[in-house]
Amino acid sequence: MDRVFFLMFATILPIISAGIPLSCHRDRTVVQDGVHDYGPLMDKIPVIRVLLINDKREAQVAITGCYQITGSLTNVIDQGQGLRKCTLSISDGGINIGNKHYNYSELRIVTQQDGGIELNNVRYRGEIRIVQQLNNKFSVIEEIDLESFIAGVLGSEMPQTWNDDALCAQAVTARTYAMYKKKVNRDNVYHLDMLELAYRGVANETSRIIKIVQDTKGIVMVYNWNIFPAYFHSTCGGHTEDVHHVFEKDSIPPLSGVECNYCNNSKHSHWSKDISKSAIEKKLQEANVSISSIRAVRTVNPGAGNHGSRVEITSANGTKEMNANDFRLLIGPNNLLSTSFQAKSNGKSITFSGRGWGHGVGLCQYGAQAMAQKGFQWTAILRHYYPKIELVRVY
Ligand SMILES: [Zn+2]
Structure with missing residues (x-):
């Protein structure tokens, strides 16, 4: 067994699920179009448990x-x-x-x-x-094979009119993320929440989407032969962010941020939004952050992509600081599009002027589409947004 295969054997296989019978006699790796293929490492497509409904009557x-x-x-x-x-x-x-x-x-x-x-x-x-x-109350969990799940995600996460290479990059990204969640939540009732990946069941499946998923079947990204949480977002605004900066998780080269000169044409590249102070106060109070009469909001410690790591909120109750991405999600990810913003108090509202949409970590979807339009293959797109990865077909 060569060293690389031994490392894979030691680290990739336990990620997936225990008890899979494997042959000890495998051929050396075949690398085709930049993807390591050892022959199937898993004998069947894994099943993923997806939370569809939680805590409802x-x-x-x-x-x-x-x-x-x-x-x-x-x-x-x-x-x-x-x-x-x-x-x-x-x-x-x-x-x-x-x-x-x-x-x-x-x-x-x-x-x-x-x-x-x-x-x-x-x-x-x-x-x-x-x-x-x-x-x-009850919860509902779907148990579905990973490839069907990825088809459902792909149809909802990216416009179907986009180029094949952008869609292939998105399919591999979503599969890697889902496989990572399956690994870390293997003992839990569910592996991931449908909201994490904008999953809408079979609603957006088309023959084109199914073909894209089929073309990348079983391919995931690994770093140091370990699966990792392949975050992605709509538009970075010029530079993606380090995972530690946004989510306070250990930084690894594929999630440490890269320059992106490709998403300038995204409609979310620059934006401005007025949000009433009372709406912000209400959301913060609902989350037990004691705030009244907001005077100012500002980002603290901007990263390479200018996304704040934390926000500072000054109100009659003094100055409070919180994780910037948590603040964005609390205000509403469709209202406060990113944490790369300047905020100005305007009487009863705050005017946020910002760049990009989403948390800014990992693949920039609009950037991936622009790269595909320029002729980059999906493997090159992934290697740009996730430096130092290897692509591996596991089934
Ligand atoms: Zn970008």
Whole structure:
């Protein structure tokens, strides 16, 4: 076994899931188009557990095709052919689906190949688990093969009119991120929250998206033969940021920030937004930050891409500091587009003038599309935004 393969064997394989039978006799790596291919390291596509609904009392559910409902074990407790839209809720220690009551703390609904489950009007393909929580609330988790999940993400994360190489780069990025989350959350009820990757079930799947996912099937990025959280965002505004600066996580070369001369044409490259002081105060108070009568907001410790690491909020209660990205998410990521901003007090509102959209770490989507338009291949796009990575096909 050569050294590189030994390192892969030691570090990549445990990332995925335990207990996968592997042959000890493998050929040396084949590197094709910059991707290391040892032959499949995993014998099948991994399954990922995605949180669709959390901490809710009600949801609307509908099923097409044949379905089976099982309890916490594998015993089939109900089955049928299609289910009209009805309400999912909890009562008397059991789960209600329409007018049926199942005296179980957990249910699993499985449909046949051509069937599907609609939850709050979004259609999903995988199996779903309904898990009771406290106070008559429940969560819903989808168990889906990673490639189908990536198709769902890709269709929602990038315009389908974009170039193949931008879409391929996004597919590998999303797969790497999801595989990392599967590794770190392997013992948890779910691996990732659908909101982390703008997942919308099968809604935006098209034959083009499915082909892009298929063309990059099983390919992930690794650094030092370890999978890593491949963050991405819409528009960096000129330079991506170090992961430590934004998320206070250990910095590694692929997530330490690079110059981006490609996203100038993004509509989010420069922006200006007036947000009322009362709206900001309300959001902060809801998050238990005691603030009243805001006077000024400013970013502190800007990084290479000018995204603040922290923000300072001056109000009648004095000056408070908080993580800048947390502040952005609290105000609303569609309102305060990034933490690369200058803020000016304007009577009852604050005018934020900024650059870029998103947290600024990892792949810049608009930059990736501009690179693809200039003729860069998806492997080169990934190597630009994530320096020192290797690309590996694991299944
Ligand atoms: Zn950029």
